[in-house]
Amino acid sequence: AEECINSKIHEIKTLEQVIGKLITRYNVLEENKLKSLVNIYEKMKPKDAARTLNELEMPTLLAVVKHMKDSRTAPIMAEMDSIKAKALTVELVTRNRLPFATAGSGEGDG
Template sequence: MRLKPRLLHLLIAAAGIMLAVKLGAVWHEAGIAFAQTPASQKPANPTPASETPAKAPAPGAAPAGTAAADAEPLNPAPPKAPPPRTYTDAEVKLLQELAKRRTELDQRADELSQRETLLKAAEQRVDEKIDQLKQMQATVDASLGKVDAQEDQRLNSLVSIYTNMKPKEAAPILSELDMPVLLQILTRMKDRTTSAIMAAMDPKKAQAITMALAERRQSSTTAGPTGDAAGAPANPQN
């Protein structure tokens, strides 16, 4: 009965020794495999700079930073610009002529623009003058219309006065009037009144008045049935 615990202890110890031997063999194989693995496939496990001592560069070797900069520059130099083009004398002359022509065209355009502006201003002034003349003409026409109306009214008043007078009394007064005024008065009278007044006048004066009335009526017939050449109405009939 006492042998069983000892045997059990021996078996446990043997099992521990065998396990340690197997673990050592596994660890050894793992180390060999890790050593044979490429650097790019090794797990990244950077060591802090404070724990890893910096290796001194070999004598005559360039610094690591300089080598990296030479291998792959961070700021590559820009491409060189192409050399400037050279022009021939004919091309230079042509370019100068084109530039001169462009300047002349620009000056011509400025002159045309200024002329157009001046023409527009002149047209505006002319239009304003035309409007002013139209207004003045309307004012003059209105004034002439008033004068004509007043003159017509005055002549009608004289006709009424001489008509109401006796022919022997009216004849001497009318004989002293100028022929245009006398004709305007006589043409506004009735033919009966005109005949009686002319019968009381001097024969030579009556003859002159007859000739003037004939010419006036002939001019009135040529001008139109609405009135004589001077605008006076035709002598009304009885």
């Protein structure tokens, strides 16, 4: 019985390794797809990119913008709908905040 259990444990560990490698491979492929998409938006005229980015859901928009060069993001955001650009700005600030940055009691702490 113990030998059977040890065999199953070994089998599970092997499966964990295979799954881990597949997840890593998937993440690399997804990252490459996102970089390719970002490259397309960066090559577009800011007004054209803004028109499309205005229509994206916030999680997708954040993923794209976070991978863009700042020098390309600024003119695009300037062309975006002001409400969408404001929401994007808030999301960028709050999602990039370090955990300890919210621990203070207000501005000027630290």
